[in-house]
Amino acid sequence: MGTPIKDVTLKPTAPKEVFFYKHVTYITSYSSKKDDYEYVMTEYLRMSGMYWGIAAMDLLGQLNRMNKQKIIEFTVSCQHECGGFGASIGHDPHLLYTLSAIQILAIYDALDSIDVDKVVEYVTGLQQEDGSFVGDKWGEVDTRFSFCAVATLSLLKRLDAVPDIEKAVQYVVSCMNFDGGFGVRPGSESHSGQIYCCVGFLSVTNNLHYVNADLLGWWLCERQLPSGGLNGRPEKLPDVCYSWWVLASLKIINRLHWIDSKKLTAFILACQDDETGGFADRPGDMVDPFHTLFGIAGLSLLGNHSDSIKPVNPVFCMPENILTRIGVAPQIL
Amino acid sequence: MHGRLKVKTTEEQQEAKRKEREKKLKLYTAGTQKVFEKRKKNEFDGEILEVCAQLLSANPDVYTLWNVRKETFQVLAETKTPDEMQELYDKELGFIENCLRVNPKSYGAWYHRCWVLDHTPKPDWKQELKLCTLYLEYDERNFHCWDYRRFVVAKSDVAPSDELEFTSNKISTNFSNYSSWHYRSKLLPVLHPDQEKKGRLKEDILIQGIVLVPRLVSACFKWLLKTMIDQIDACIVRKKDILIQGIVLVPRLVCACSKWLLKTMIDQIDTCIVRKKDILIQGIVLVPHLVSVCTKFCTPIASSLMAATFFICALPGEKPLGIQAVYANSALNQVMVIFSQSVNLLQQPAEVSISGSVMDGTWRNSRGSQYHSIMWIYTVSSDALRQEGERTLQVKLREDVCRSCHLDEGATECWSKDKQDASSLFTAELSDEKTEFLTTELESCQQLRELEPDNKWCLLTVILLMRALDPLKLEAEMLGCFTTILSQDTYRANYFKDLRSKFIMENAIMRYLQESSKVTESQVKQATFDASGKELTTLHHLHHLSSVHCMDLSNNDLLALNDVDLLFCVSDLKADSNKLQDISHLSGLPCLETLSLENNNISSLSQLEPLAACPNLRRLDLSGNSVCDLDLFGSKVRELLPQLTSLNKELL
Ligand SMILES: [Zn+2]
Numbered sequence: 001m002g003t004p005i006k007d008v009t010l011k012p013t014a015p016k017e018v019f020f021y022k023h024v025t026y027i028t029s030y031s032s033k034k035d036d037y038e039y040v041m042t043e044y045l046r047m048s049g050m051y052w053g054i055a056a057m058d059l060l061g062q063l064n065r066m067n068k069q070k071i072i073e074f075t076v077s078c079q080h081e082c083g084g085f086g087a088s089i090g091h092d093p094h095l096l097y098t099l100s101a102i103q104i105l106a107i108y109d110a111l112d113s114i115d116v117d118k119v120v121e122y123v124t125g126l127q128q129e130d131g132s133f134v135g136d137k138w139g140e141v142d143t144r145f146s147f148c149a150v151a152t153l154s155l156l157k158r159l160d161a162v163p164d165i166e167k168a169v170q171y172v173v174s175c176m177n178f179d180g181g182f183g184v185r186p187g188s189e190s191h192s193g194q195i196y197c198c199v200g201f202l203s204v205t206n207n208l209h210y211v212n213a214d215l216l217g218w219w220l221c222e223r224q225l226p227s228g229g230l231n232g233r234p235e236k237l238p239d240v241c242y243s244w245w246v247l248a249s250l251k252i253i254n255r256l257h258w259i260d261s262k263k264l265t266a267f268i269l270a271c272q273d274d275e276t277g278g279f280a281d282r283p284g285d286m287v288d289p290f291h292t293l294f295g296i297a298g299l300s301l302l303g304n305h306s307d308s309i310k311p312v313n314p315v316f317c318m319p320e321n322i323l324t325r326i327g328v329a330p331q332i333l
Numbered sequence: 334m335h336g337r338l339k340v341k342t343t344e345e346q347q348e349a350k351r352k353e354r355e356k357k358l359k360l361y362t363a364g365t366q367k368v369f370e371k372r373k374k375n376e377f378d379g380e381i382l383e384v385c386a387q388l389l390s391a392n393p394d395v396y397t398l399w400n401v402r403k404e405t406f407q408v409l410a411e412t413k414t415p416d417e418m419q420e421l422y423d424k425e426l427g428f429i430e431n432c433l434r435v436n437p438k439s440y441g442a443w444y445h446r447c448w449v450l451d452h453t454p455k456p457d458w459k460q461e462l463k464l465c466t467l468y469l470e471y472d473e474r475n476f477h478c479w480d481y482r483r484f485v486v487a488k489s490d491v492a493p494s495d496e497l498e499f500t501s502n503k504i505s506t507n508f509s510n511y512s513s514w515h516y517r518s519k520l521l522p523v524l525h526p527d528q529e530k531k532g533r534l535k536e537d538i539l540i541q542g543i544v545l546v547p548r549l550v551s552a553c554f555k556w557l558l559k560t561m562i563d564q565i566d567a568c569i570v571r572k573k574d575i576l577i578q579g580i581v582l583v584p585r586l587v588c589a590c591s592k593w594l595l596k597t598m599i600d601q602i603d604t605c606i607v608r609k610k611d612i613l614i615q616g617i618v619l620v621p622h623l624v625s626v627c628t629k630f631c632t633p634i635a636s637s638l639m640a641a642t643f644f645i646c647a648l649p650g651e652k653p654l655g656i657q658a659v660y661a662n663s664a665l666n667q668v669m670v671i672f673s674q675s676v677n678l679l680q681q682p683a684e685v686s687i688s689g690s691v692m693d694g695t696w697r698n699s700r701g702s703q704y705h706s707i708m709w710i711y712t713v714s715s716d717a718l719r720q721e722g723e724r725t726l727q728v729k730l731r732e733d734v735c736r737s738c739h740l741d742e743g744a745t746e747c748w749s750k751d752k753q754d755a756s757s758l759f760t761a762e763l764s765d766e767k768t769e770f771l772t773t774e775l776e777s778c779q780q781l782r783e784l785e786p787d788n789k790w791c792l793l794t795v796i797l798l799m800r801a802l803d804p805l806k807l808e809a810e811m812l813g814c815f816t817t818i819l820s821q822d823t824y825r826a827n828y829f830k831d832l833r834s835k836f837i838m839e840n841a842i843m844r845y846l847q848e849s850s851k852v853t854e855s856q857v858k859q860a861t862f863d864a865s866g867k868e869l870t871t872l873h874h875l876h877h878l879s880s881v882h883c884m885d886l887s888n889n890d891l892l893a894l895n896d897v898d899l900l901f902c903v904s905d906l907k908a909d910s911n912k913l914q915d916i917s918h919l920s921g922l923p924c925l926e927t928l929s930l931e932n933n934n935i936s937s938l939s940q941l942e943p944l945a946a947c948p949n950l951r952r953l954d955l956s957g958n959s960v961c962d963l964d965l966f967g968s969k970v971r972e973l974l975p976q977l978t979s980l981n982k983e984l985l
Binding site: 037094191236263 | 337338339354357358361362369392394395396403440444474476480516518519675703706824825826827828
């Protein structure tokens with residue numbers, strides 16, 4: 001008749017400290033195993049994978065351990081004629097990887113190595129009549145792409161190039177639900193990842209007044225489970241990446257204090273692998289770069305490891321100092 | 334990347350896995366190369382489809398391969414007949430289904446399905462709807478599949494009532510199905526458009542329907558409990574024979590009862606969803622939570638029912654855009670405007686005119702930020718506001734969004750604002766019928782509360798009902814409920830403290846307005862708005878207090894003075910004995926003269942910088958803050974705030 005509560009229990013032996021150097025080793029060695037099965041099978045998201053690794057290393061203050069020259073060369077080589085970026089050589093251009101590429105180049109202060117006008121042309125060309133954005137020329141519509149579009153343009157300081165910003169805003173607002181959250185498209189169920197994108201979109205475009213912060217904040221803080229971890233939707237398991245999306249959304253709407261940050265810190269720390277370094281979605285699972293970035297970024301937002309992790313920007317999931325350098329300051333309530 | 338358990342393996346196993354992966358890897362790399370080569374050579378044929386299919390079966394997330402398939406179909410469509418294409422697309426749908434079986438959460442596979450159906454000459458939507466139903470049986474929360482279902486429904490004009498029935502069935506198998514509740518929130522307004530404006534009849538039926546439920550639930554639960562206890566007792570006493578009878582009987586009763594309960598609950602929540610705005614409903618929505626308490630499905634159901642609760646409190650922008658208040662002050666040379674919704678006058682300025690001629694000036698919002706705000710302040714750049722004689726001032730954003738106020742001969746200020754009826758400011762007006770209903774409701778909830786005194790959902794319901802019924806009279810009891818919730822749900826303690834602060838503030842504002850309406854205007858000016866000692870953690874609704882001159886916020890738990898920028902007229906503000914660190918919201922308050930911040934957590938001069946933008950600040954008290962212990966404290970404050978005449982009760 002009902003779903004029993006889904007959660008995990010943290011073992012008393014679970015890690016309670018940040019394995020700083022193990023994470024550094026994990027990320028540097030991940031990118032060196034180019035013939036590894038895992039590595040090849042994730043080729044289709046390489047650009048985002050690199051962003052996860054680079055952003056994580058920068059937050060740990062260890063960016064100098066990455067091969068800057070090679071990374072920039074690779075990124076530049078993934079730009080297509082149309083201006084968009086593919087995930088890797090041979091892969092098609094898409095907004096998801098275009099944002100990742102721009103984030104990488106922004107972190108390395110290397111935006112001058114690409115044709116920025118072409119990127120702007122590509123991104124703005126994906127806006128539809130109803131204000132939404134498609135991810136690429138094949139026409140899939142998703143509020144994630146609305147976020148990717150404005151985040152990319154914002155990092156390029158070209159937000160003014162959006163063909164119809166008012167329609168873009170109204171489209172995202174039309175995806176708002178009765179619980180204050182947002183979904184993939186109008187009519188879709190609220191989902192933490194999507195909420196992050198929509199709240200992020202409204203932040204980048206200075207439109208956070210559309211958010212019902214008390215209502216959304218309540219839904220978001222009810223995502224915290226007894227283990228301390230946060231889930232992405234009701235009746236789901238806790239997960240480090242959802243912890244980030246919920247946490248970052250709460251930060252943007254100035255309601256971070258509505259969850260128990262000590263409990264969440266304990267959960268994130270318990271998701272570390274004490275042998276290999278890196279973070280998994282849940283304690284005891286396999287680690288990956290994706291959850292490693294969101295684990296580190298989550299700890300940064302929670303603010304209790306400021307000696308070893310730089311402050312992260314909740315909207316862009318990049319170190320704050322990068323955005324300060326570029327001169328981008330998304331709205332925070 | 335999700336849900337892959339790390340398992341310890343022997344070296345032998347590792348070696349076997351390595352070999353297997355090596356083989357897979359070779360095939361995968363060779364296949365990918367083959368596809369990319371053929372694509373380069375424009376060889377869009379059966380072979381490229383075949384190789385792509387093999388690769389995607391193993392890894393449906395490789396988006397480029399889905400694109401290659403789409404390209405291939407586009408090329409093939411140029412030469413093949415519609416019938417031939419139909420056959421190809423039918424095969425493609427079968428292939429996608431196989432991929433979805435491996436990875437039912439693949440964005441690429443689901444979108445490719447949409448694309449194929451958009452291109453196939455004769456789409457079979459009925460079949461697609463069946464597929465959705467099947468996949469929602471595998472995973473009732475798969476949001477990709479729910480979204481695909483909505484795509485199919487829209488394309489094939491499935492009746493919303495059919496879809497509602499589908500969600501009903503889903504909910505009866507699992508009450509916690511949040512996805513279904515969500516879908517209903519979209520379907521019900523379509524099925525019952527404009528419910529609020531329809532006559533009394535509907536409302537009566539609605540109330541009747543709802544009234545019964547809690548009573549029945551409560552009665553039913555008691556009966557259930559009693560029956561079960563009796564039976565179990567009987568079993569214990571009479572042993573074997575009856576024991577067997579009893580065991581058979583009880584589950585049947587429970588089952589029958591819960592099915593009935595379930596149906597009633599669903600109806601109840603639906604009515605709430607339809608009649609979104611009515612505060613009456615607020616309290617009722619949580620009732621099913623109580624049922625869940627009884628049936629021991631509490632936590633899981635809780636979150637799905639929050640859905641319904643949310644709905645009631647939700648939906649922004651319900652008030653049409655309008656101007657709620659205009660205040661002009663010729664001494665300040667400023668005009669303050671409060672809107673019913675956030676606006677941005679930096680993007681679209683409003684026009685301010687006096688006796689028909691436009692006054693030049695500049696707009697800023699109360700925070701001095703570039704963002705939307707409900708309060709805007711216009712600083713007039715000429716002396717037009719200071720002219721002698723009787724004048725009419727008008728603020729106009731649009732033809733339908735404008736407001737005037739009248740400056741009498743010799744007057745330096747004037748107000749024009751909506752009448753604020755204290756009792757209906759935060760709650761809806763109740764008819765006798767509604768009051769009776771809510772009272773019964775509250776009684777039922779209180780009974781259930783006796784059974785589960787610590788249940789937060791029950792307590793929340795009680796709180797909401799009390800607020801709808803008589804927020805002022807029931808204040809003490811409401812606070813008691815909050816105390817219990819706070820001891821139960823420590824994870825969200827700050828949420829509930831902030832919610833409590835909101836309700837306390839509502840009460841304080843209602844009392845203030847009630848008292849103000851009984852006295853003269855000059856007495857109102859001298860009256861202090863007192864919200865001291867109320868455990869406030871945050872401030873709410875301050876725009877209702879924009880005309881208040883004296884305010885006391887002492888002895889609370891405030892870390893910041895959020896929203897005090899809305900206190901346009903405040904001249905005397907006390908916020909002693911809080912935990913204040915952030916006083917940035919005081920910046921720009923034009924009338925602030927006396928500020929007392931004794932015993933707070935102000936430790937550095939930089940925290941005081943916002944006060945430099947308070948032009949009329951004369952008396953500042955920071956006693957008991959560690960900032961006072963800094964070297965040269967006095968002279969540094971005087972340097973920062975030359976307008977002061979008194980600091981920490983000493984004349985400067
Ligand atoms: Zn995850």
